[in-house]
Amino acid sequence: MTLSVLAIDDSRTMRMLVSQTLKGAGFDVVTAEDGVQGVETFATRRFDAVITDINMPKLDGFGVIEAIRQSPKNRRVPILVLTTESSEAFRNRARGLGATGWLVKPFEEEGLVNTVRLVTGQG
Amino acid sequence: MSMDTLKATFFAECEELVEAMAEGLNQIASDDWDTETVNAIFRAVHSIKGAAGAFGLEKLVAFAHRFETVLDRIRSHELSIETEVLRVITRSSDVLAELVELAQSDAEGTPSAYDALLQDLSKFTGAADVAVAEEPFFAPLAFAPMPLLLDENQTICVRIFPDAAFYRNGHEPERLIGALGEQISVRCDFDAVPLLDGFDLDLGYLDWKVEVSDTPREQIEAALTYVQGLGQIGIHEEPPFLLDLSLAPQIVAPEVEQSAPEPRPTSSSPRQASAQTLRVDPERVDRLINTVGELIINQAVIAQKIDASGRGPDGDVSAALDDYRYLAREIQEAVMSIRAQPVKSLFQRLARVVREAGEATGKQVQFETVGENTEIDKTLIERLADPLTHMLRNAVDHGLENPDRRAKTSKPQIGTVRLMAAHRSGHVVIEVADDGAGLNRTKILEKARDKGLVPADAKLSDSEVDNLLFMPGFSTADQVTNLSGRGVGMDVVKTAITAIGGRISISSEPGKGSIFSISLPLTLAVLDGIVVSVADETMVVPIASIIETIRPAVGDVIQVGHDQWVLKVRGAYVPIVALGQLLGLSKALAIPQKGPFILIEAEDASVFAFSVNEIWDQRQIVIKSLEGNYGAVPGISAATILGDGKIALIVDPDALISLAGRPQLETDLIAENG
DSSP states (O other): OOEEEEOSSSSSSHHHHHHHHHHHHOEEEEESSSHHHHHHHHHHHSEEEEEESSSSBBBOOOHHHHHHHHGGGGGTSSSSESEEESOHHHHHHHHTOOOOOOEEOOHHHHHHHHHHHHHHHHH | OOOHHHHHHHHHHHHHHHHHHHHHHHHHHTOOOOOOHHHHHHHHHHHHHHHHTTTTTTHHHHHHHHHHHHHHHHHHTOOOOOOOHHHHHHHHHHHHHHHHHHHHHOSSSSSSSSSHHHHHHHSTTTSSOOOOOOOOOOOOOOOOOOOOSGGGOEEEEEEEEEEEHHHHHHHHHHHHHHHSSSSSEEEEEOOTTOOOGGGGSSOOEEEEEEESSSSSSSHHHHTTTTGTEEEEEEEEOOOTTTOOOGOOOOOOOOHHHOOOOOOOOOOOOOOOOOOOOOOOOOOHHHHHHHHHHHHHHHHHHHHHHHTTTTTTSSSHHHHHHHHHHHHHHHHHHHHHHEEEETHHHHHHHHHHHHHHHHHHHHHOOEEEETTOOOEEEEEHHHHHHHHHHHHHIIIIIIISSSHHHHHTTTTOOOOOEEEEEEETTTTTEEOOOOOSSSHHHHHHHHHHHHTSSSOTTTTOOOOHHHHHHGSSSSSOOOOOOOOSOSOHHHHHHHHHHTEEEEEEEEEEEETTEEEEEEEEESSEEEEEEEEEEEEEEEEEEEEEGEEEEOOOTTTTTEEEEOOOEEEETTEEEEEEHHHHTTOTTTTSSSSSSSSSSEEEEOOSSOOEEOOOSSEEEEEEOOOBBBBHHHHHHHTEEEEEOTTTEEEEEEEOOOHHHHHHOTTTTHHHHTTOOO
């Protein structure tokens, strides 16, 4: 079964990179360019995982996590944070809101794929 | 998708981000900003950094990181924007933009201010760690190939007793256990599961114990990275499963769970609301513009056909055709506006040029821009960057006086360089003005004489002296400065402007400053022109250069030399350029006696009269380049297709004037004409 991933990032380049990498690994990827669009897209269909940037216009990644986790039915959806921020405080905040894992930009393709596989139980 | 496409996307994005950054900084500089302004700058720098990392642009990443750290402190009100902070972040944005440019051109090297700015930035990074995150690119997970040889003793016990946050964060014990290894034994402890009435679905009650025998410890640790702290999770040493009572599960509902959902941290402000945009391949727009051009030609063909068929101009067909013409023009304007862009981004980039020039020359410069929202064809904007860069450097380097000299003339110590764009009667006018000393005409003339550019005894009007600056190889700086004297002079600027169909002129007042003014057509594809016949040829004279058309009275055309004629216009004498003869047309009029004249204003503001056989009408024509098929033809800039399907050449008045050569008398004659 093809797993579908929602990638939210305001950087066009990052969206392309993530989607290219994951599509290459057999995932179905849908992208959104800011937090609001991300949350809206998330609501339209079933996603097996979400990858989100943190610093974004309109609604940041923390807001995305919060919004998705707000609904009990979304508790089990893995949400990965993909960002250049790597501080402990930042991770704790993301995790406090319900992030499943985090990746630091720039990412290695294999690392991204493996992490997505891990959190979706495809590892 | 190739790496090239990705890179192209990255650099296109960077361009927008650099623009956003510059806009934010301008707002701060003009004291019209709020937190969202800083946020927007931060995001721009942050996005550049993020994507740059993917391409291994280390310098860019390192610089952006430090820059971002400072911005973050401003954002969180740890650092307030004082003069020095503003200077550093403004310069940093310049350096960042430069780094992007360097990366784009694959050039080696570092912007000159790089090290200094890194130092400056670190003054403001505070306690924050300024080193770029050196940790692995992603949290290392267990995906290395399994070792072939396994040590029996290496059996590792892992306890996974998740709390509510574990589940809420999208983790699953099964997945996690699966990631620990292949050879595992799992035990689940149900002791913590309460009776049904005390059961909370959101809390974790299951306690898993896993013995892993085929996975190295580091790999297990890595697999547990994301779940550390989400309950009692970790590796247990010997003996397995012997639990300290103090580690007994305490189920605590995380505080986040209970709190009401807070309003989402939206940070959009009206200023931020960016217009919806559509990205279109420029080639498609070009095709559309070409097709619209054909449409306009087609309209002219129909008009001519109707005319030839003898139907009067009042018939139904003609009325319908008028609508057609109107609509075609509407479409054309709409299509042109697709390619039009505000000059803002260009102006912002140029602010950097002025700052750098100021620093390099030790002059204090205030840079003012006017008309940033003036829209110009994108192709033109790109081709204006180089000439304007040069002109602005000149304005700072040659235009503005040294601070001590300014003090003596009781001028403000800070010099002003102003860049202005505006639409004026179908043209775009761009001016570079400085409040410096003005052109030193004595020196210019002296120099030109030394270089043999003008005869020693030539008497030149002020404007002619000024225009000597545009002569190839002319440079007024006594010494080549490291700034503007780079072997290219204003002649290169002029060539560049002429190449895009523009004209450049100077006005200067001693002690008050100089204004260099560029006038450009709104677009490169269509121009308004007057259709004339010269000998038997049909030609088009661009309306931009035309002052008026004149049918001379008897005695207004006066011979002043063997083959020199002048036209008397309201008391002034204007040299006549006989187009037919000049272009070597066989049926040219020998003496331009009766024909109508077109008064042309040359780039240097001098006036000439073009003699033609007949003037037909004024219309909009579509420019078709000649150079692709014929190469450059002196005096002819391009061609067009007229309504009857015939080709008409579009003349280049300035080229024709220089082709004709300037009559010696001209100076004296037109002096009174101003």
